[in-house]
Amino acid sequence: MGVVTALVRSTFLVNAVYAESSREFGITPQQGQLLCVLMSQPYGMSELGAMLGLAKSSLTGLVDRTAQRGLVRREADPRDGRAVRVGLTEEGAALAKEFYDDTCRRVDLLPAGLGADERELLAALLARVVDDNEVPVVFGEPDDAVTP
Helix, strand or coil: HHHHHHHHHHHHHHHHHHHHHHHCCCCCCCHHHHHHHHHCCCEEHHHHHHHHHCCCCHHHHHHHHHHHHEEEEEEEEEEEEEEEEEEEEEEHHHHHHHHHHHHHHHHCCCCCCCCCHHHHHHHHHHHHHHHCCCCCCCCCCCCCCCCC
16 A cells, blocks of 8 residues: 555544544534644634634634534633634533543554554654644644643
């Protein structure tokens, strides 16, 4: 299998795990991504749009639906009175942590057939691809995830 096929197929594999985890938590995969991004801190709408790769209207709808569920809230941006930031509610922070932990556990099982050295090599190579392409931190290291 070539690198293109392997990367595309692995993307489908991870997306399937993410979708399954989301379903079990009663949220959409997009809501799961939003919750994971917000675990570290609140973000402005333009920052969120760039991180999640969403147009303004799509992001607004996502935030609206997630806020209606009581998982996120809009708050005034202390640096700009005209702007809003989106942050997790207490309920959203708890769900985000559970979702994140469960999703990490599921994804960690994917390369279960690899030995420790192979897993390290895979992680190093994928990290380089991610870093070289300046992928935003949408899903961080388990040790880096801090709920507010």
